[in-house]
Amino acid sequence: MSASQNLRRGEVAIRHLSKSYRLNGTPLPVLRDINLNIRSGETLAIVGASGSGKTTLLRVLAGLEDPDAGEVLIDGKRTRGVGTDRAVIFQEPRLLPWLTVLDNVGFGLETQGLFRGAARERARRYVQLVGLQQFEGAYPRQLSGGMAQRVGIARALAVQPEILLLDEPLGALDAMTKISMQQELARIWRDEDVTTVLVTHDLEEAIYLADRILILPREKGGEPRLIEIGLPRPRDRSAPEFVRHREGLLHLFGLH
Amino acid sequence: MSYEHVNTSLAAGFGLGRAEGHSTAIPAIASRWRALIGFIVARYGLVLGFLAFWQLSSTVGWVNPAVFPPLDVILSALWSGLASGALLDDIAISLQRSGIAFAAAVAIGIPLGLFMGQVRFVEQALDPILQLFRQTSALALYPVFILMLGLGETSKVFVIFWATLFPILLSTIGGVKEVDNKLVEMARTYGAGPLTVFRRVVLPASVPAIFVGLRLSATTALLLLIAAEMIGANKGIGFQVMNAQYNFQIPLMFAAILLLALLGLAANALLVLAQRNLCRWSQPNA
Numbered sequence: 001m002s003a004s005q006n007l008r009r010g011e012v013a014i015r016h017l018s019k020s021y022r023l024n025g026t027p028l029p030v031l032r033d034i035n036l037n038i039r040s041g042e043t044l045a046i047v048g049a050s051g052s053g054k055t056t057l058l059r060v061l062a063g064l065e066d067p068d069a070g071e072v073l074i075d076g077k078r079t080r081g082v083g084t085d086r087a088v089i090f091q092e093p094r095l096l097p098w099l100t101v102l103d104n105v106g107f108g109l110e111t112q113g114l115f116r117g118a119a120r121e122r123a124r125r126y127v128q129l130v131g132l133q134q135f136e137g138a139y140p141r142q143l144s145g146g147m148a149q150r151v152g153i154a155r156a157l158a159v160q161p162e163i164l165l166l167d168e169p170l171g172a173l174d175a176m177t178k179i180s181m182q183q184e185l186a187r188i189w190r191d192e193d194v195t196t197v198l199v200t201h202d203l204e205e206a207i208y209l210a211d212r213i214l215i216l217p218r219e220k221g222g223e224p225r226l227i228e229i230g231l232p233r234p235r236d237r238s239a240p241e242f243v244r245h246r247e248g249l250l251h252l253f254g255l256h
Numbered sequence: 257m258s259y260e261h262v263n264t265s266l267a268a269g270f271g272l273g274r275a276e277g278h279s280t281a282i283p284a285i286a287s288r289w290r291a292l293i294g295f296i297v298a299r300y301g302l303v304l305g306f307l308a309f310w311q312l313s314s315t316v317g318w319v320n321p322a323v324f325p326p327l328d329v330i331l332s333a334l335w336s337g338l339a340s341g342a343l344l345d346d347i348a349i350s351l352q353r354s355g356i357a358f359a360a361a362v363a364i365g366i367p368l369g370l371f372m373g374q375v376r377f378v379e380q381a382l383d384p385i386l387q388l389f390r391q392t393s394a395l396a397l398y399p400v401f402i403l404m405l406g407l408g409e410t411s412k413v414f415v416i417f418w419a420t421l422f423p424i425l426l427s428t429i430g431g432v433k434e435v436d437n438k439l440v441e442m443a444r445t446y447g448a449g450p451l452t453v454f455r456r457v458v459l460p461a462s463v464p465a466i467f468v469g470l471r472l473s474a475t476t477a478l479l480l481l482i483a484a485e486m487i488g489a490n491k492g493i494g495f496q497v498m499n500a501q502y503n504f505q506i507p508l509m510f511a512a513i514l515l516l517a518l519l520g521l522a523a524n525a526l527l528v529l530a531q532r533n534l535c536r537w538s539q540p541n542a
């Protein structure tokens with residue numbers, strides 16, 4: 001692989017993207033003419049009010065929904081449907097209950113052609129990465145919510161995608177587990193250089209993890225806004241700049 | 257620091273708990289025995305009580321022993337039937353009839369159900385006729401099958417097959433339709449095509465529902481077996497029930513009934529065992 005190819009890995013371009021659903025026969029516009037470049041290796045957070053279309057945008061990026069107009073380009077190539085260059089981490093862990101932790105993590109590797117033995121071997125590394133080596137042989141029903149979500153994250157990382165798409169992955173966790181998982185994600189992303197799109201409704205999470213934050217407008221006519229978080233890592237939630245970012249965001253949502 | 261203080265006092269608390277656990281080790285064994293006996297009484301107490309009551313009332317004469325013979329008489333009738341080999345033939349032919357019918361129902365019902373559950377328009381097209389067939393008692397159709405297939409083995413096997421097919425078919429369809437679409441979506445994002453989705457997600461997710469159908473079918477198979485063997489048969493456990501009653505060999509009649517009950521229990525136990533092995537992931541304490 002040449003250096004120039006390496007540099008372009010996981011670059012996303014969203015061009016004039018529009019999407020509406022039909023609700024009781026009438027069209028419900030959700031996304032209107034979105035234009036955005038996501039840089040290779042960066043973490044982009046998407047925040048916005050409930051119903052502003054965050055999940056819809058992520059599902060279009062994943063290829064699970066088709067846009068009505070516009071296109072998504074990955075490394076310059078137009079996407080058509082789902083692809084193994086992207087991995088999705090949903091709000092629920094979506095583990096297969098009949099597979100052990102190890103085989104769940106290896107699932108994506110197997111569907112992409114690895115034999116079970118080889119998949120397990122590689123999956124083991126990622127089980128360790130999320131700190132679940134003791135639970136390799138456990139079934140999903142034996143895991144706590146946070147552990148299950150970590151398995152889902154490991155499964156996504158194991159296929160070494162160019163782009164990682166996360167839809168409120170920590171939304172269902174309690175405050176303490178959430179913070180420790182945020183720290184864990186920050187550590188993982190430092191080591192695995194992967195382009196990341198993180199949908200969240202937690203502003204602090206967005207500031208803690210993201211390079212940039214996309215704010216989807218509340219009203220359908222409004223313009224999306226993009227904010228650069230230039231803070232050094234690891235980030236300190238109580239640092240004055242961090243707090244200033246949070247207040248700025250709250251202000252944007254009219255909450256201050 | 258105050259936090260560390262909390263930590264040490266917690267550790268002390270755990271240590272205390274462990275020490276207590278050790279000193280109660282011997283009484284724990286006794287209490288486990290008590291728990292086991294309690295479990296047996298709770299689970300089988302009523303059955304044992306019922307059997308004891310039967311034996312008592314028959315020997316004392318609360319009921320007519322000619323109609324309800326004591327259990328020991330029934331058991332010795334069963335034993336002599338087995339030892340002489342007379343009942344063994346009946347067991348063999350009954351097992352053959354219900355076995356062939358059940359196997360055919362499994363071989364057709366599961367693949368068909370898996371297919372119908374996946375392809376919506378097929379399911380929608382076939383559902384009304386399935387419901388109609390299911391609601392029509394197989395016993396009511398038995399005369400039709402006899403007309404079609406004669407009074408021999410074929411119609412007997414077919415009526416059992418017919419009755420066992422629907423529980424398997426319908427629960428398999430139900431199992432496939434209830435597969436969590438979110439899991440299917442997840443598999444697709446990892447590049448799984450339709451065949452892989454079926455093999456890795458739909459099939460394993462349907463197994464518990466399929467087993468519900470299998471167990472229902474096994475019960476139905478024995479039910480229909482008896483009915484089929486009561487009409488135009490000269491062998492089989494069901495035939496023995498009728499024949500013994502006709503010849504007033506009441507102990508033998510009860511022996512045959514007991515045999516049927518045991519057969520049903522054995523079939524169910526076998527299926528439960530298979531289910532345990534195949535669905536270890538869904539058991540709370542596996």
Ligand SMILES: Nc1ncnc2c1ncn2[C@@H]1O[C@H](COP(=O)(O)OP(=O)(O)OP(=O)(O)O)[C@@H](O)[C@H]1O
Nearest residue numbers: 021022030048049050051052053054055056057201
């Ligand atoms: N499958 C669907 N069919 C019809 N309408 C839909 C569908 N999915 C989403 N919508 C509508 O699209 C709009 C945006 O939904 P979306 O799930 O993208 O919001 P969101 O920003 O993720 O909200 P939340 O923060 O609550 O998750 C909502 O008004 C919703 O009603």
Ligand SMILES: [Mg+2]
Nearest residue numbers: 054055056167
């Ligand atoms: Mg959402």
